[in-house]
Amino acid sequence: MSQPNPDIDSDLxxxxxxxxxxxxxxxxxxxxxxxxxxLQRIDDPESITSGYNPQRID
Amino acid sequence: MxxxxxxxxxxxxxxxxxxxxxxxxxxxxxxxxxxxxxxxxWRMLQLRALLDAVRAEPHxxxxxPPFDRAWELLVEAERRDPAAVNDxxxxxxxxxxxxxxxxxxxxxxxxxxxxxxxxxxxxxLAAVAALRVGLEFRMTVPVRDGFVVLPxxxxxxxxxxxxxxxxxVRRGSGSGSVDVPQGVVPVGxxxxxxxxxxxxxxxxxxxxxxxxxxxxxxxxxxxxPPQPFPAEEVGRWRDLLSQAWRLLVDTSPQLAQSLARGLFxxxxxxxxxxxxxxxxxxxxxFGSMIVSELRDATELAVTMVHEFxxxxxxxxxxxxxxxxxxxxxxxxxxxxxxxxxxxxxxxxVYAFTGITEFWCAVRQRMSGGVGDLAQFEFARWRRxxxxxxxxxxxxxxxxxxxxRWLAGLTTTADRWRGEExxxxxxxxxxxxxxxxxxxxxxxxxxxxxxxxxxLATAWRQGTARPRLPYPEPVVVADPAARGLxxxxxxxMWRMTDPAGFGALRAAxxxxxxxxxxxxxxxxxxxxxxxxxxxxxxxxxxxxxPDRPSSWAGLGLVLAAESPGPAADxxxxxxxxxxxxxxxxxxSGDPPPDPVAFAAWVGxx
Numbered sequence: 071m072s073q074p075n076p077d078i079d080s081d082l083x084x085x086x087x088x089x090x091x092x093x094x095x096x097x098x099x100x101x102x103x104x105x106x107x108x109l110q111r112i113d114d115p116e117s118i119t120s121g122y123n124p125q126r127i128d
Numbered sequence: 129m130x131x132x133x134x135x136x137x138x139x140x141x142x143x144x145x146x147x148x149x150x151x152x153x154x155x156x157x158x159x160x161x162x163x164x165x166x167x168x169x170w171r172m173l174q175l176r177a178l179l180d181a182v183r184a185e186p187h188x189x190x191x192x193p194p195f196d197r198a199w200e201l202l203v204e205a206e207r208r209d210p211a212a213v214n215d216x217x218x219x220x221x222x223x224x225x226x227x228x229x230x231x232x233x234x235x236x237x238x239x240x241x242x243x244x245x246x247x248x249x250x251x252x253l254a255a256v257a258a259l260r261v262g263l264e265f266r267m268t269v270p271v272r273d274g275f276v277v278l279p280x281x282x283x284x285x286x287x288x289x290x291x292x293x294x295x296x297v298r299r300g301s302g303s304g305s306v307d308v309p310q311g312v313v314p315v316g317x318x319x320x321x322x323x324x325x326x327x328x329x330x331x332x333x334x335x336x337x338x339x340x341x342x343x344x345x346x347x348x349x350x351x352x353p354p355q356p357f358p359a360e361e362v363g364r365w366r367d368l369l370s371q372a373w374r375l376l377v378d379t380s381p382q383l384a385q386s387l388a389r390g391l392f393x394x395x396x397x398x399x400x401x402x403x404x405x406x407x408x409x410x411x412x413x414f415g416s417m418i419v420s421e422l423r424d425a426t427e428l429a430v431t432m433v434h435e436f437x438x439x440x441x442x443x444x445x446x447x448x449x450x451x452x453x454x455x456x457x458x459x460x461x462x463x464x465x466x467x468x469x470x471x472x473x474x475x476x477v478y479a480f481t482g483i484t485e486f487w488c489a490v491r492q493r494m495s496g497g498v499g500d501l502a503q504f505e506f507a508r509w510r511r512x513x514x515x516x517x518x519x520x521x522x523x524x525x526x527x528x529x530x531x532r533w534l535a536g537l538t539t540t541a542d543r544w545r546g547e548e549x550x551x552x553x554x555x556x557x558x559x560x561x562x563x564x565x566x567x568x569x570x571x572x573x574x575x576x577x578x579x580x581x582x583l584a585t586a587w588r589q590g591t592a593r594p595r596l597p598y599p600e601p602v603v604v605a606d607p608a609a610r611g612l613x614x615x616x617x618x619x620m621w622r623m624t625d626p627a628g629f630g631a632l633r634a635a636x637x638x639x640x641x642x643x644x645x646x647x648x649x650x651x652x653x654x655x656x657x658x659x660x661x662x663x664x665x666x667x668x669x670x671x672x673p674d675r676p677s678s679w680a681g682l683g684l685v686l687a688a689e690s691p692g693p694a695a696d697x698x699x700x701x702x703x704x705x706x707x708x709x710x711x712x713x714x715s716g717d718p719p720p721d722p723v724a725f726a727a728w729v730g731x732x
């Protein structure tokens with residue numbers, strides 16, 4: 071029997087239980103790996119669009 | 129934060145069955161809920177980044193209250209009703225706003241509005257949160273382009289305000305209101321423009337979306353002035369959406385349920401050409417799709433499928449990357465005019481897997497011209513998706529998750545192989561697949577210059593075409609490449625509107641106005657008049673020997689009526705034929721006959 075596929079683990083910290091009150095002081099170090107990734111995407115103009123078919127407009 | 133707390137830090141993960149469902153092109157409503165949970169964390173991260181960036185520029189809010197004041201109101205609203213504020217934070221346009229404003233703060237985007245106007249969207253969100261949960265409050269928010277936009281609610285008209293101005297939103301013991309220069313606008317009263325919401329239902333499945341032409345951050349990249357949506361257009365969209373929803377519920381119920389969970393907003397745009405719908409979605413705006421006004425419900429349905437694939441993948445990419453780095457050269461995307469980065473190709477193949485599944489499901493319900501169109505679209509995209517998946521499998525840049533994702537899509541694509549397609553739409557699809565590829569090669573591939581020089585010399589000396597190796601041509605994007613789908617559009621027109629196509633044939637000089645990039649030669653080719661098409665393409669090449677579409681069209685004519693070395697060369701290495709023809713002309717020789725020349729190139 072083959073091994074079941076593992077979970078897909080993300081570096082994205084689960085902030086679903088974090089309140090807006092706590093967000094400003096949430097530990098920088100814990101957020102930093104994903105924050106780096108977010109800011110890289112911010113700085114990459116190609117990442118803005120998920121989908122766009124510009125050949126279909128002039 | 130101490131070690132104990134660090135051990136309790138949770139990170140997102142996806143259940144393997146949910147990942148594999150997404151990887152196959154699907155994903156049920158529960159999976160979409162998991163993606164939404166990730167989006168909530170991503171949104172919180174965006175907000176934290178904004179808070180940190182604004183702290184470094186304490187005067188950035190200009191005439192508005194400090195950013196922290198708006199934040200405090202949002203916090204207060206969340207304490208009163210966390211679920212209501214959570215929904216507001218997931219408003220798709222809030223994500224676009226956060227991304228855009230961060231770019232402004234980081235210097236990678238500029239804007240016509242003062243920065244404080246963009247920052248003030250937080251103040252507007254806070255005001256909306258306070259209104260929704262019933263707080264008594266006052267908050268100053270931006271006015272832009274004559275409107276005070278309160279996201280998810282609507283806008284107060286402020287025609288006498290300056291282009292960038294301030295207004296106070298308040299709520300006492302009654303309902304909310306907005307103070308504008310001409311007076312007080314009650315939320316929902318005179319002077320108020322409500323954000324239209326459309327609810328449609330089929331077989332017990334309901335979909336509710338906003339038609340958003342108000343939120344300044346409703347587009348992809350830059351803010352846009354609010355443009356209230358006329359009531360009659362809301363009605364038209366409701367009717368079309370109702371029919372499209374019925375079609376999706378009937379043919380793809382799981383897809384419909386996941387759409388209901390994850391689609392919140394449609395941003396209408398002006399109509400595009402027939403068969404050339406403009407649609408888009410932004411990675412930061414989970415749940416929103418931008419779409420040109422459509423002519424029929426099937427077109428809307430497939431566009432919803434298309435954009436929802438992008439939406440799902442955008443959320444998955446927030447959780448885990450599917451590739452690391454980019455190949456040295458851009459890649460062929462059969463649904464685009466331009467070469468694409470790997471990141472773009474992954475998005476495209478995911479979208480078109482969904483589209484192909486859609487056409488596979490709906491074609492059995494359709495007949496006549498629309499039935500032919502559905503069969504054609506299924507066959508065309510089935511082939512194109514399979515080609516792209518095979519290419520992606522060769523790339524070392526895919527991550528482990530990316531390979532697993534690719535395997536899922538490939539399993540889905542393999543399922544399509546056994547599906548029967550009637551001969552005529554299948555032949556049309558096959559021709560369109562070849563056509564796009566040939567045109568793309570002509571525009572974007574540059575053959576090795578030394579090979580071109582050697583072959584040009586051989587031609588000029590009148591010798592047989594020498595057998596020489598063909599190094600992989602280099603991708604050099606041609607910015608002039610537009611409308612590579614022109615002949616495909618004509619085929620779809622011919623299938624679904626024979627009378628309209630006949631009118632085009634009767635007035636070929638007007639074809640460019642109806643189908644951008646198409647010519648009379650293309651009309652003749654699509655209508656099967658190969659002799660006429662050949663004559664027309666040769667005339668086009670006499671006028672412009674470099675015209676990629678003409679070389680491709682000529683190749684298609686030759687393939688249809690006289691297969692042989694010329695057709696082979698224009699099918700397999702059209703870029704070489706074109707480059708070599710140019711080299712011979714540049715040497716001062718008269719332009720060779722294109723057919724004889726292509727035959728010589730193909731004869732080696």
